[in-house]
Amino acid sequence: MFSFNYDAGASAIMVWLVWIGVFAILFGANELARRFTVIGFVCFIVLPTVLSVLWFTVLRDTTYTDWFHLAKVYSSTAGCIGFWCIRHVNGTNKKTGKTWRLSDYKWALCFPALILAINILEAVARDIEVGINYAQGGILADEAMYVLGGPWNYMNAIAGILNIITITGWLGITVRKVTKKDGSKDMLWPDMLWFWIIAYDLWNFAYTYNCLPGHSWYCGFALLLAPTLCAFTIGKGAWLQHRAQTLALWCMFAQTIPSFIDKGAFAVSSTYNTTALFFWSFAALAANVLVVIYMIYKVVKTKRNPYTQELYTDLKKYQEIKVLAE
Numbered sequence: 001m002f003s004f005n006y007d008a009g010a011s012a013i014m015v016w017l018v019w020i021g022v023f024a025i026l027f028g029a030n031e032l033a034r035r036f037t038v039i040g041f042v043c044f045i046v047l048p049t050v051l052s053v054l055w056f057t058v059l060r061d062t063t064y065t066d067w068f069h070l071a072k073v074y075s076s077t078a079g080c081i082g083f084w085c086i087r088h089v090n091g092t093n094k095k096t097g098k099t100w101r102l103s104d105y106k107w108a109l110c111f112p113a114l115i116l117a118i119n120i121l122e123a124v125a126r127d128i129e130v131g132i133n134y135a136q137g138g139i140l141a142d143e144a145m146y147v148l149g150g151p152w153n154y155m156n157a158i159a160g161i162l163n164i165i166t167i168t169g170w171l172g173i174t175v176r177k178v179t180k181k182d183g184s185k186d187m188l189w190p191d192m193l194w195f196w197i198i199a200y201d202l203w204n205f206a207y208t209y210n211c212l213p214g215h216s217w218y219c220g221f222a223l224l225l226a227p228t229l230c231a232f233t234i235g236k237g238a239w240l241q242h243r244a245q246t247l248a249l250w251c252m253f254a255q256t257i258p259s260f261i262d263k264g265a266f267a268v269s270s271t272y273n274t275t276a277l278f279f280w281s282f283a284a285l286a287a288n289v290l291v292v293i294y295m296i297y298k299v300v301k302t303k304r305n306p307y308t309q310e311l312y313t314d315l316k317k318y319q320e321i322k323v324l325a326e
Contacts, residue, residue, distance in 0.1 A: 001209075001276045002217055003269045010265040015217075018266045022218055026226040026246045033245050034184045034235065037088055044080035044248060048073075051252055063255050064144065071122050073251035079115040079244040086111070087175055087185045087241075103175050103187075112189065112240055113170035123207045124160040127153045130211050137272075144262070145214040148272050152281035153210050159203045159281070162288035166196055166295050169310035174325040176238070186238035190321040191310045194232070195294065197239050199287040201228060206280040213270030215254070215261050223250050237321035 004010045033040045055063045064070070086109070089102040102108045130140075131153030139146055169191025176186040201224045208220030227242035235242055254261060261267055298304070298311050312318045 001271055001273065003271050005265055005267050005269070015266060015268060019217065019222055023222040023226055026223060026250065027230060029249055030226065030230060030242050030245045031234075033249075034186060034238070034241065035182075037084075037185075040080075040084050040245075044077055044084060044245070048077045048248070048252060051256060055255055059256065062258060064258060066141065066144070068122065068126055069144075069251075069255065072119075073248070073255055075115065075119050075122065076244055076248040076251055079112070079119070079240075080248045082111045082115060083187045083241050083244060086173070087187050101175070103173070106171055109171050109173045112173060112187070113167050115244075116167060116240060117164045120160050120164050120203075123204070123211070124157045126211045127157040127160065127207055131157070145212070145269075146272075147211060147213060148274070148277065150274065150277060152206070152274075152277040155278075155285045156203060156206045156210055156281040159199075159284040159288040160207065162285075162292050163196075163200055163203050166199070166288070166291045167192075168196075168295065168306035169312070171308065172310040176324050177326040182234075184235070184238075186235060187241045188237040188321055188325050189240055190237060190318050190325070191312050192237075192239060193312055193315065193317050195291055197228060197231065199284070199291045202280070202287045203284040206284040209270065209280050210277060213272065214267065216270065217268035218261055219250060219254070223247065237324060 004012060004015050029043070033043045055065075086103050090100060092099050130147050131149045131151075134140075134147045134149035137146065137148045170189065172191050173187060173189050176182065176184060176188050178185060204224055205216070205220045208216035212219060223246060226246050227239055230242045231237070231239035295306060295311065299306055302311065302314075304311050310318075313322075
């Protein structure tokens with residue numbers, strides 16, 4: 001599946017150690033950003049503002065400037081800013097004296113689902129683009145890397161669309177209550193449970209392997225595992241927040257120092273094995289079909305609208321997250 005850059009002096013041990021380092025840094029940076037309000041503000045408002053100036057001035061000859069990379073870094077950052085606001089923005093109505101929180105407004109709770117769907121659609125469009133334009137293989141228009149298009153692109157594009165269809169219960173998004181052990185005020189999404197997250201991870205890994213084959217070792221492996229592990233352990237129920245924060249931080253790093261993943265000893269490329277390409281896209285499609293079937297089953301059984309109500313309220317994992325809320 002992957003090919004290490006032995007010609008540049010790499011060894012399997014070295015590359016694995018770097019992978020572990022990337023994973024640990026992403027996990028740790030997410031922890032700091034979610035637990036400390038000021039660090040979150042600096043990471044997702046101050047830092048991208050400063051870096052944007054650098055990307056379009058002194059770094060313009062080395063950074064990525066194609067539509068996809070720019071859309072990804074800014075959409076993920078926009079998600080982080082929106083989620084930060086849902087978690088922390090509040091005030092007092094001067095006329096009534098009543099306190100209010102942004103998380104109390106339904107229109108604000110539509111934002112996480114919308115930004116998530118947009119992010120998935122960006123990748124779906126890229127999969128289709130690669131499938132149509134690079135069926136015989138070729139270098140991407142932005143000269144980032146070689147890609148090999150095929151039926152796997154279309155399978156994975158369908159998986160991405162199904163992943164959007166199965167986004168449910170966003171009006172149930174809430175904020176984690178503050179305790180002595182955790183003062184993060186995470187943005188909890190109780191209806192976004194493990195089966196949807198696994199289906200997303202399979203789809204997104206297949207997408208990176210199809211369309212970003214030279215980056216998928218890090219952005220398709222380490223970058224997906226970090227938020228998922230956090231969501232299944234110390235940061236339960238806040239997978240989307242963890243995903244957005246780690247994605248934004250990684251994209252900012254990759255925009256600033258693209259040579260880390262494109263050149264040198266630690267760059268890891270794909271073997272372009274068509275069996276592997278087909279397998280991961282098929283697995284992603286199969287997983288998302290299963291989630292669609294389960295969603296339909298729950299809709300019929302509970303008679304709930306998955307887009308205006310929470311659907312999985314009877315599940316133990318849902319209830320484990322719900323008790324963490326304010």
